[in-house]
Amino acid sequence: MQVLRALLTFAVVAAGRSEASRGEQPPAVPSPTGIQVTSENFKTTLHWQYPSTSETPHFIVEIKPYNLGSYKIVSTCVNISAHFCDVSREIDDPFASHWLRVKAVVGSQQSDYVETDEFILQKRGKIGPPKLNLSRHGDKIMVDVYHPAFPSVELLPWMEETYLQLKYMVTFWDKKNQSKEVFPGDNCTMYKCSLNIPITAPGSTYCVSAKGSFYDDLMFGAPSEENCIYVPLKQTLSTQYIFIPCVVVILSLSIMLTVCCGCKKLRKKNIKLPKSLLEEASRLQALVLLGNFNHPDFSWKNSMVSCRQSRTLVECMEGNNLSQVIDNPIRGAVILDLMVTNVSELIGDINIGGSLGCSDHALVEFAVLKDMGQAKSKVRTLNFRKANFQLFKESVKRTPWETALWGKRAEQS
Incomplete structure (x- = not known):
């Protein structure tokens, strides 16, 4: 009888020890670590880390708002493989307390949940600079x-x-x-x-x-x-906004009309454009000439030129005491649109940047001096009323444009 009682006591003690040992065993799947909540510009994200495993781990995220009092699943973060979860939609009150937790699922096994500290967006959220x-x-x-x-x-x-x-x-x-x-x-x-x-x-x-x-x-x-x-000083400078693409169109139309109206006169004098325009304009007391002169081969910083037409332009400018004041690229990496003047002190505060519509030419903003005096200048101008526009239209129609422009880029055409 005493032997039977001893055996029963031993069995009970052994069973208790077995249950205790099973209760002390950690889960078969490790829990995520390094869990933290970040929020920038009202975008709130839960981050965590997880060790490498032979099988891809997946994660389930839950959130507990203060007013709800219990956890609910974040529907966009169920069985995800990423180590983060965007919970911005789950937080609808920046002053309310929230808690988040995440667990790992590997195969048919899962870890314990890991919970964050209290998160209040108004206290821990960051807003970037405007x-x-x-x-x-x-x-x-x-x-x-x-x-x-x-x-x-x-x-x-x-x-x-x-x-x-x-x-x-x-x-x-x-x-x-x-x-x-x-x-x-x-x-x-x-x-x-x-x-x-x-x-x-x-x-x-x-x-x-x-x-x-x-x-x-x-x-x-x-x-x-x-x-x-x-x-700039109000009494000295008057800011004028010059939109280069518009000036290019106006200047191009002026040149075409000049060709129609004054071609006979220029041929008699053996004068070439635009050299003649610069020489004629240089006689003005104060001149600011803008436009797309289209000389991409010329480097205005070191005065290097590889094209005969560009060399002719530079010689004409030097011979008439004209200077070019734009030193930054207007289109891409080249200076196509020029600002030519015979009084360099006339121009100040040049700013280049932005564009007009879909144009690939930059805008130019500059200030010009006023109160330059009222001296009169006698400069002969062409009478466009006597121009033969019909001859100009026929000349345009007869020109084989496809052949003339074949294989040329915008800068060359």
Whole structure:
């Protein structure tokens, strides 16, 4: 009897030990590690790491909003092989607490869930810097502040309310005296905020930076880069915006009419275009001539030329005291559109950039001096009313354009 009792006691103790050993065994599949939540420009993502396995692991992500009180599956992150999950759509309140967790599934086995700490988008989310665009309109500087790349309202409907509460603090200062002012940029749309800043002292460089504010200053974005614009003296300079493509068209039409109207006169004098135009125009007291002269072979920086026509143009300019003031490429890497003048002091503040419509030529902005005097110049001009336009039309029709332009590029035609 005592022997039977001892055997039963031993069996119970052995069974308890077996259950304890089984309870202490870790899961057959390891859990993800390095789990963290990042949020930039309202795009929230859960990241994790996982060791290499012989079989591809898949993952399941769940989220627990504070107001729900329990976990629910993120439908877009079920049995995914990526080590991240975009949960932006699951967070519809930037001030509410959220918790996330993820587990691994390898074959028919799965790991335990790994949970994140509390996440509040308003506290831990980051907003990138905006982009600025400055332009001058009269005595004001227009500042356009473009938002960072936020998710669309279609993806996150609550972003529409965020745009209504978004404002920028725009810092404006004069580089000459370093005086700074702060202006609110609250005239906002879903793409940008705008404001006009009055210019108090022309003849200086003004700089602007902007920093975003959300939800009544409860969330701030990163400050933008410094962006500057030069404002010339009002009484000396008058800014003129010259659109090179339009000038090219006007100049081309003028040259065609000149060929029709003055070809006989030019043949008698044995004068060639455009050399004759430059020589005639150089007699003006103040000259600014713009247009596409189409000499891609000429390097204006080191005065290297390989074409006879280009060499003729340069000799004509030098012989008539004309200078070319554009030194940056207008189309691609070459300078095709030239600005020729006989008074280099006449031109200032040349800016090249942007384009008009689908044109591949850059726009040119520059300032010209005014109050140059009222001296009269006697320059003979051609009478276009006497031009034989019918002869010009017939000449155009007779020209075999396909043969003449065959195999030539735009710069050569």
